[in-house]
Amino acid sequence: MTNILLITADDMDGNTPGSFGGPAEATPNLDRLAMEGMVFRRGHVPAAVCQPSRSALMTGLWPHRNGAEGFEPINDRIVVINDLLKQAGYRLGILGKVDHLQPVERFAWDTAVNMRELGLGRNPAAYGRRAEEFIAEATGEGRPWFLMANAHDPHRPFHGSENERDKWTSEEREFYPEPSKVYDADEVQVPGFLPDLPGVRTEYAQYLSSARRCDDVVGEVLDALERSGAAGETLVVFLSDNGMAFPFAKANCYLRSTLTPLIIRWPGVTTPGTSNADDFVNMLDLFPTFCDAAGLLTPADLDGSSLVPLLLQRREERREQVFTVFHETAAKQRYEMRCVQDARYGYIWNAWADGQAQYRAENMFGLSWKAMLAAAEDDADIRQRADFYVSRAREELYDLASDPECLRNRAAEPSLATVLAAKRNALARWMTETGDPLVAAFDAEVPRELLGSGDK
Known part of the structure; x- marks a missing residue:
């Protein structure tokens, strides 16, 4: 063995x-x-x-x-x-x-x-x-x-x-x-x-x-x-x-x-x-x-x-996308997130982002976050980035081909509505298949009839 x-x-x-x-x-x-x-x-x-x-x-x-x-x-x-x-x-x-x-x-x-x-x-x-x-x-x-x-x-x-x-x-x-x-x-x-x-x-x-x-x-x-x-x-x-x-x-x-x-x-x-x-x-x-x-x-x-x-370098189907999740920080703060991404697009659903809740985790405890907050006082772009990190949007969509660093959320852009619908659909299916406890909340927020038929 x-x-x-x-x-x-x-x-x-x-x-x-x-x-x-x-x-x-x-x-x-x-x-x-x-x-x-x-x-x-x-x-x-x-x-x-x-x-x-x-x-x-x-x-x-x-x-x-x-x-x-x-x-x-x-x-x-x-x-x-x-x-x-x-x-x-x-x-x-x-x-x-x-x-x-x-x-x-x-x-x-x-x-x-x-x-x-x-x-x-x-x-x-x-x-x-x-x-x-x-x-x-x-x-x-x-x-x-x-x-x-x-x-x-x-x-x-x-x-x-x-x-x-x-x-x-x-x-x-x-x-x-x-x-x-x-x-x-x-x-x-x-x-x-x-x-x-x-x-x-x-x-x-x-x-x-x-x-x-x-x-x-x-x-x-x-x-x-x-x-x-x-x-x-x-x-x-x-x-x-x-x-x-x-x-x-x-x-x-x-x-x-x-x-x-x-x-x-x-x-x-x-x-x-x-x-x-x-x-x-x-x-x-x-x-x-x-x-x-x-x-x-x-x-x-x-x-x-x-x-x-x-x-063994053999081709295998069903590996064109990956799903990831987040539930809880080391401090036991819940920030429920779900993600699906493929070679071109990444979609994130932030179940916690309600306009009131604020994100805080270990990744903000060092020099980098302090530097960002200090720079935000004079730099509008950094201020916008820092504000977004704390509050997020309910949905995020990134074109990973042109924006691999995920700097520009495009979820609200009409030109990507079909892509957004397909990613919602893929995530809803995965949540259902795996018994994700938040699938009902996702379905209620994003009704199935609005998801479209695209899978990719």
Whole structure:
């Protein structure tokens, strides 16, 4: 049976790795992994916040189907991938983010290493050492293994930030090293969905430094796998649980909220250096993919489908669009959002946006949002952008071909009425098929007879 190594980043933007268009030297280890496997350029997580994203991955079910819409445990009697792997004799291990899969005991890890033992989740050498120990233990027992290695970078607090100094004492900061490359504000290019302001530039440089240390973790874990001699029998998957913790990214339904840098290396299955730029895939697809790797029957009621056909570079229908959701922030504030996007258009329904409610989330706690608010006093465009972020519109529609940064909401434009109707229709159908609890509210707001017949 194939071993499975799942490596996750915490809050890494889908375009950060060099192999996904990021800075050329940002992620050398991820870029090496990409050259040895296949990259997916339209990979998305179901929900752009940590625990719901990870719970969905491990259950193969949408958050509203597994119960973990926010930072809650999954429902009783929900099957997790660990159940099937353990029954098949796999040894199960997790490094970091242990308490972000709840209830912890439900996942029945044989080895669970918390963030303190991993240098607050930021010590690459500790990850490599623990990974090597785990693999050796499984090998000594003659068992296949599943290891979930969860870097805590580049989650806030970012490297070198005031928030980092406030959160941890100097003694605690000794638990982990500096990244192997530290970025300066004057050498970075700010993502286009954010204004290029000094505060934003400084914070983005801090983020990239933290992303580099995540890459350092990836390198140490992959080196441990190589030393074990088991790399040829191991499926390796890398992804981020959601986008970076900046405005218009994490804890939303924008393109950069859920886009994830998915890399898969599977000796004998993937062709080195290949790329899938056309098919939309959802991290719900990993559960059935892991079943295939382990030679297990896939449960019939999962919300994803195996990626094996795509890994073998075969064409597959029904991957022309992707759905994503958002329910609740880490502070347990509800901001219900639903999204459907394809290669051309992205549509978002903000159920919470009523003209009175105001959005607030972790992505607004750093330098970038403060810089935007300060600049808004003199810049009308930034003021409009900031005001929109706080209140939103009930519906958002973006032409991703001409506006990939989602800067211009076109939902009210008559020229796109047919597109809007088609996207409403697609979302209504998906909500009905998955039993989304807000489908009645959506139907009441957007009557079916006004949706049109278009599906795309």
